[in-house]
Amino acid sequence: MKKNLITSATAVLVLTVLLGVAYPLVMTGIAQVAFPTRASGDTRLIAKDTKGNPRYFAPRPSQTGYNPNATFFSNRGPNQASAEFFYRDQLRDYLKLNGPYTPGLTAARVPNDAVETSGSGVDPHISTANALIQANRVAAVRKLPLARVKTLIGENTDGRSLGVLGEPGVNTTTLNQALDR
Amino acid sequence: MQGWFQIILFCLVFTACVPFLGGYMARVFTGERVFLSPVIGPLERLLYRVLRVDTNASQGWKSYAGSLLIFSGVFWLFLYLVLRTQTLHPFNHQDFHSAPWDVTFNTVSSFITNTNWQYYGGETTMSFFSQMAGLAVQNFVSAAVGIVVAIALIRAIANRRQGATGLGNFWQDLTRALFYILLPISIAGTVVLVSQGVVQDLGNWGPVASQEIIKELGTNGGGFFNVNSAFPFENGSGLSNFVEMLAIIVIPASLTYTYGRMVGSRRQGWTIFGAMFALFAVSVVVVYLAEMHGTAAQHAAGVTGANLEGKEVRFGTAGSALWSAVTTVTSCGAVNAAFESLTAVGGLVPMANLAYGESVFGGVGTGLYTMLLYVLLAVFIGGLMVGRTPEYLGKKIEAREIKLVVLGLLVTPLTVLIAAALATGTKYGAPSVFASGPQGFSESLYAYLSQANNNGSAFAGYTGFYQPNPGNLGSHGITFATLLGGLSMMLARFTPIVFTLAVAGALLKKRVSPAGLGTMRTDTPTFGGLLIGTVVLIGALTFFPAILLGPAVQGLTSHLF
Numbered sequence: 001m002k003k004n005l006i007t008s009a010t011a012v013l014v015l016t017v018l019l020g021v022a023y024p025l026v027m028t029g030i031a032q033v034a035f036p037t038r039a040s041g042d043t044r045l046i047a048k049d050t051k052g053n054p055r056y057f058a059p060r061p062s063q064t065g066y067n068p069n070a071t072f073f074s075n076r077g078p079n080q081a082s083a084e085f086f087y088r089d090q091l092r093d094y095l096k097l098n099g100p101y102t103p104g105l106t107a108a109r110v111p112n113d114a115v116e117t118s119g120s121g122v123d124p125h126i127s128t129a130n131a132l133i134q135a136n137r138v139a140a141v142r143k144l145p146l147a148r149v150k151t152l153i154g155e156n157t158d159g160r161s162l163g164v165l166g167e168p169g170v171n172t173t174t175l176n177q178a179l180d181r
Numbered sequence: 182m183q184g185w186f187q188i189i190l191f192c193l194v195f196t197a198c199v200p201f202l203g204g205y206m207a208r209v210f211t212g213e214r215v216f217l218s219p220v221i222g223p224l225e226r227l228l229y230r231v232l233r234v235d236t237n238a239s240q241g242w243k244s245y246a247g248s249l250l251i252f253s254g255v256f257w258l259f260l261y262l263v264l265r266t267q268t269l270h271p272f273n274h275q276d277f278h279s280a281p282w283d284v285t286f287n288t289v290s291s292f293i294t295n296t297n298w299q300y301y302g303g304e305t306t307m308s309f310f311s312q313m314a315g316l317a318v319q320n321f322v323s324a325a326v327g328i329v330v331a332i333a334l335i336r337a338i339a340n341r342r343q344g345a346t347g348l349g350n351f352w353q354d355l356t357r358a359l360f361y362i363l364l365p366i367s368i369a370g371t372v373v374l375v376s377q378g379v380v381q382d383l384g385n386w387g388p389v390a391s392q393e394i395i396k397e398l399g400t401n402g403g404g405f406f407n408v409n410s411a412f413p414f415e416n417g418s419g420l421s422n423f424v425e426m427l428a429i430i431v432i433p434a435s436l437t438y439t440y441g442r443m444v445g446s447r448r449q450g451w452t453i454f455g456a457m458f459a460l461f462a463v464s465v466v467v468v469y470l471a472e473m474h475g476t477a478a479q480h481a482a483g484v485t486g487a488n489l490e491g492k493e494v495r496f497g498t499a500g501s502a503l504w505s506a507v508t509t510v511t512s513c514g515a516v517n518a519a520f521e522s523l524t525a526v527g528g529l530v531p532m533a534n535l536a537y538g539e540s541v542f543g544g545v546g547t548g549l550y551t552m553l554l555y556v557l558l559a560v561f562i563g564g565l566m567v568g569r570t571p572e573y574l575g576k577k578i579e580a581r582e583i584k585l586v587v588l589g590l591l592v593t594p595l596t597v598l599i600a601a602a603l604a605t606g607t608k609y610g611a612p613s614v615f616a617s618g619p620q621g622f623s624e625s626l627y628a629y630l631s632q633a634n635n636n637g638s639a640f641a642g643y644t645g646f647y648q649p650n651p652g653n654l655g656s657h658g659i660t661f662a663t664l665l666g667g668l669s670m671m672l673a674r675f676t677p678i679v680f681t682l683a684v685a686g687a688l689l690k691k692r693v694s695p696a697g698l699g700t701m702r703t704d705t706p707t708f709g710g711l712l713i714g715t716v717v718l719i720g721a722l723t724f725f726p727a728i729l730l731g732p733a734v735q736g737l738t739s740h741l742f
Contacts, residue, residue: 004248007232007352008255014231015359016259019321020314023364027371027391031381034372038417039381039390045413060494070305070651071408073519075642076490077620078476078528081741083490087482112475112486118493119411119501119518125494158418158495161377165187166419167497 064121090115125169184499203438239347242686273308284658290667294674295323297403297637300645324399325358327546337685370394378417397428402514448704469502471527491519509534512544514637525735576691589680609661615642618742623731
């Protein structure tokens with residue numbers, strides 16, 4: 001018992017120093033040298049709120065107001081009545097913003113990523129279908145040729161990792177930066 | 182199609198890792214030389230000298246369990262101390278205060294037991310020092326504790342020597358699990374994750390990548406950020422998603438091979454792997470098919486397409502569905518999508534996986550030892566059916582072993598049902614529940630399923646903590662939920678460990694009789710089927726009525742509540 005207690009106490013301290021201090025600090029050093037931008041937080045991976053401004057591509061709806069410093073899930077359940085109202089509001093807003101520039105746009109043609117909130121609240125990506133609908137609006141409001149906007153969408157589409165893993169998505173953060181350039 | 186391809190690719194890759202990592206772990210725990218020995222050997226020997234451990238002293242089951250419990254107890258006190266003194270911490274640039282005592286009780290119990298249930302949100306309550314020197318250390322240590330219990334049980338089953346009294350040395354096993362297995366993989370994994378956008382700094386975001394990798398590898402699951410691996414800085418790309426899922430499942434899967442190698446019959450290991458894989462495959466297919474469709478609320482609003490609520494575009498439906506199955510068959514509990522927002526049938530899958538008692542791959546170590554208890558039970562049932570004395574690998578399974586096995590397997594479901602009944606049947610559980618109707622019941626049931634099974638994933642509407650401001654000022658816990666959860670985790674972690682080690686102690690000394698014509702084979706697909714049947718029957722029968730009231734009700738109706 002006593003011997004176990006002494007060994008335990010020593011082990012707690014030694015393991016905390018090795019695994020809790022030395023390991024993370026060494027890894028921080030390596031990461032900062034090898035990948036300085038990514039290790040400090042690559043802002044291109046975080047969605048920015050466009051506040052409904054028609055000049056920009058809107059990212060997916062966010063439960064957190066696009067705040068990366070205090071994240072939480074929407075906890076919107078599959079059979080919640082409040083969820084239905086939320087989706088109806090989202091559909092209405094999307095149609096109001098994009099309908100005038102995309103004739104024939106109906107609720108049935110609105111991509112699901114445009115009305116359902118992301119997990120992180122700061123998902124920067126939208127589907128290509130969503131981006132192509134918004135392109136009509138952005139091109140008209142900015143008085144840019146649609147082809148130019150579509151080219152920018154192509155340039156700011158992140159493909160699957162290694163060509164196979166994950167899903168492709170249009171990065172609204174980098175796309176909006178490119179539009180302003 | 183692309184989604185199915187990714188799921189199949191994932192299964193192929195992790196299965197291909199099994200013989201390599203499994204063989205490596207077997208060599209580590211039998212004391213053979215491995216390629217890392219020249220580097221880690223000196224550190225290991227130094228550590229034994231500092232700890233004053235005599236590695237030649239093999240411990241009997243009571244001594245082994247004693248060391249494990251005392252070590253965990255001391256670490257519990259230390260972690261409580263760390264988390265309660267946040268105002269004194271270095272690396273606390275946001276000047277966070279400590280959480281209330283009851284929330285800390287829950288958090289400490291959660292990390293000591295490899296559960297990582299979180300009533301707190303990491304980025305708004307925890308100093309970087311708490312995260313790395315408190316919580317992340319437990320991600321290593323609690324995982325290693327799980328592994329050593331499995332190893333001790335394997336040694337007992339494998340032992341062919343008359344008069345053996347020891348299961349091995351706890352301190353030696355612990356050290357080897359930490360420094361030969363968990364740490365080297367974590368170091369390599371951290372670099373890969375940082376390259377995919379997972380942050381690792383001490384200024385703005387915190388040492389995330391170094392914690393992220395061990396959180397997955399040790400099947401812990403406690404996120405640095407509140408939304409866990411959905412956050413881009415915890416999981417930034419399709420590749421990081423793949424690597425993290427691989428890290429979650431690779432050790433539990435490989436331990437089956439370690440087992441086969443250590444008992445001298447790889448077929449025994451592959452049979453267990455096959456049974457686990459079959460149950461895993463079913464859950465992946467069901468959850469992926471379910472998530473391809475929208476929810477009742479989405480249909481009612483006129484939204485078309487798959488259910489993307491609470492999911493990230495870069496992982497897609499396949500990457501989120503696969504993750505949801507991987508993290509709940511193992512006892513990881515990290516999430517990359519919101520479980521509460523899964524479709525009704527999709528949400529049923531994590532619950533069913535928890536109901537198996539974390540034996541389908543399961544936690545690191547815990548999965549294998551739980552499955553081995555099921556194996557002994559299946560052997561016993563099979564033996565009764567053919568009318569022979571049940572035997573496993575030449576060792577007779579008698580009354581004492583079966584009593585211990587059943588006790589070990591029943592503690593967790595009993596804890597779940599009693600805790601969930603208290604939470605839903607009394608008024609004290611109500612403040613924790615977010616949703617109304619069956620979803621609210623699902624939240625309560627899932628909370629205690631997850632905590633007692635040491636998983637840690639959540640239908641996140643269920644809360645035990647009110648936190649009006651970042652940094653814990655003015656925050657308070659819901660004492661009922663935090664204490665009930667904390668006690669469930671401790672009880673359902675350490676009681677089965679003690680029973681498992683007791684089973685090991687009993688099996689160690691059994692005389693080995695040679696296999697005869699009447700011996701039931703335990704390395705065939707038939708036995709695999711019997712094993713699956715045992716797991717499903719016990720899991721399903723125990724929880725079927727409860728699960729009917731939650732996700733099953735919602736899956737059968739388009740009614741909104």
